[in-house]
Amino acid sequence: MLGPTPKPNRRSSTQSIEHAKHRRTRSGCYTCRSRRCDERRPKCDRCTKGNRECVYPDVQTPVQGGSGTISSKARQPKPSESPGSSEDEYEDREVERLEVIRDEVEIENQAGHPGNSWSYNAGASNSQPTARVNGATRQSSEAPSLIQDKGSSPTPSTEGSIGYSSFKHLGGSYQSYDETLANDSESGNLRVDWSHLPADLQFYLTYFSRNITFMHYSLRSYHKDFIHTLLMDAALRNEPLLYAIVGFSAFQFAVEKKQGKIQDFLQYYNKAVSLLLRSLKKGDKHTTETLLAILQLATIEEYFGDWANLLGHQKAAYEILIDLYVPQTIVETDMGRALFSWYTRFDVMAGIMGGFDAAIPREWFSYSQEYFENQIAKDPISLGWRIEHQLSTMRLVGKDMSTLFAKKGRGEITHEQFVIENTKITQRMKDWKENMDPTLLDRRFLVMDFSPTQNHSGSLFDPYIPGVIYSGPLWVINVDLMDWHGMFLMHGLHTAQAMQTMPDLQHMSSLAEDFCQLYEAIMHHPETPKGSAVGLQGGLGIAAFFLPKDEAHTMWMRRKLATIESQGFIQTFAFRSKMAELFRDNSCMHWWLPNDEMYHPIIRSIRKFVQDRTSSPKNAESKDVQDMKAVFSAMDVSDQSDSSPQMTNKGKSPAMEVDVASSAGSPAQRSMTYSQSEYGDGSNNGQSSWNKQTGGYQ
16 A cells, blocks of 8 residues: 555545535546536536536446446445445445545645556566555655755666655656556555456456556656546446557557457457447537547557548547537646647647648647646646646647648748748747756756666667656656657758758758657666657657668668557558658568568558558548648658659558458448537538538548
C-alpha cells in the first residue's frame, strides 16, 4: 500500500457538513465520477456550472459475459452487507476496490502518495519489481522551492538511485510505472475492477494496464492517470470503447510478442466498430465515452496508416467534442484536458499534412493556455501546471501555423501579409525555447552520469552524452524539446514552399542532427516508457532529408524506421515512396532493412491486411492528407539542391502471400463509414466531409 487506507466518511474538520465533498460512489452521477465536485442530487455544482445534465446510472441487472458484454457483478450484494445498510456504507467498506475522490485537504495531507501519473518503463519487461516503500520518494513533508540553488543537490543518475522530491506533481510524487502496477496487482488494489468480464477481455485489459503508456497514443502529458484509470473506467461503462481498447491492447500484445494471428485483435476491432455504428444508428445520446471510442479507433487507424479513415474519425470526434464541451469547460477536468490533447493532435497534424486549417477554433487553444497560466498563479509550486502551460503554448503555435499556411495556400492573404505573420510565428517558436520556464530546465535533473557497462562507442548519435536529456519529473521535457525541433523542421519546409525558395539548409541540418541526437538519447534512457519509439517518431521523416546523405546516416535512419514499423506503426505508401526516393533504394518499398531484418511474420500479416483494406480517399482534403501533400510538396523544394538522378523504378516489391483473417466484407476490411442520418440529420448536400449539422462519415 502506498499510504494509509482512507477511513470511511473521512472529512476535514474545516468543512461544514452542508458543503462536504462527496466520496466517489457508484450511485453518483456519471459526470461526478470523473470530477471532484460537491454533489447536490439531482444536481451538482460542476454540472450546473458547465450547463450539463446530471445523468445517474440506471439500476442494472447482471448481463451474461460469455458474448463479451459488460455485466454488473460488482453491483451484487456481498454476504457482509446487512439488508439495512446503505449503498454508500457498503462502498466505504470496499475502499480498496474503488478509489475515492479525495478532498483537496486530503490530497495535500497525502502529498507523498505516489501515483501512476508518470508512466515509465523501468527496465526490461522481465525485471522483478522492487518493493514499494511508503514515502520513499519524499524527502521532506514541506513544500520545497521549485528551483534549488546550483550545486545544492547531486545530479540524478540514470540508475534511479536518487528520489525526485523537489516538485509537486498533479498526481503525486515520481515513481516508476512498472513498480506501481506490480504492487497494485499483488495487493489487489487495482483502481479499475474488470473481474466480471470474460477471461479474454480480462487478459488484454491487464496487459493494457501493465504495458500501454501515454506514448503509445503519442500524447504529451500523463494527464493524471488518464490511460490507466479514467479511460479504462469509462470503457467499463461503454462497450464500443471497451472493445476498441481491448482491440488496441491485443494488437500491441501480438506485435510485442511477435506471435499470434491478425484475427486475434481484428475480432475486437470489428466488434467495436459494429457496436459504435449500432449506437449511432439508434440515435443514442452523445457521451464522453462515445468520443473516447472514436478517438481510440482513430488511434488504431493511425497505426494502420489509413489516414482517409482517420480523418473521418477526426471529423466525427470534432462534432461530438463541440457538442459536449466549450473551451471553458473542457479544461476543468483531467478527462477534458486529456480529450482536448488527444483530439487536437489529430486535428492539427492532419491540417499540417494536408495543407488545410485545423477544424477546432483558435479560441479553444488560447483559452487552454490562459487557463494554465491562471492555475500556475493559484498553485505556483505545481510542476504539472507549468508543464501543461508549456505544452499549451506549443499547441497554440501549431494551430496558428496550420492556419497561416492554409490561408497562403488558398490565396486568402497577400505575400506581404504572409511574410509578416510568418516572421511572428518564427519568433514565437524561438521564444518558446529561449524563454522556457526555468523550472522546466532545472539542471539538477540533466542526466550527467551513466553506468560503466553502457557502450559509448560505435553510435552515430552517441546516446550517452552528458547534459542532453532530463530525468525524473522533468523527463517529459525531453518530449517537448523533440516536438519543438520537429515543429521547427516542419515550419522551415512549409516556409520554403510558400516562399518558393530553398530552406536554410544549415539551420535545417542543425535541427535534424539535434532531433536525432535527442531521439537516440531518449530511446536509450531507462526511464523512457514503452511506446516511445512510435510516440516520438513524428519528425524523423523530415529530419531524414537534412541529414548527410552518406551510408551511415542512411542506415541509421532506415533502422529507426524499421524499429518503428516492427512495433506495429505501419508507414503509409506515400511516406515509404518518398523515403525510397531519398535513399535511392527501391527495396524500401518492401522493407527498410536488408534480409528482412526485424520484418516479423505478424508485421507482414498486418502490412498485407493494411494494403488490402486501406480506404480510398473520399474527397480532395482526405487525399491530400493520405498523400501527405503539404509535407512532401515542401520536401520537393528541398530536393532541388540534390543533383543526383531521381529514381524511376518506383513501386512495391512483390507482396508475399499472407493469410488475412478478415473477410472482405467485415467491418475491418471495408471503410469505416457513418452516414449523416446515423448522427441525426439525414440531409446530404453532396459533400463527403462533415457538414454543419451533427453528421457522420460519408
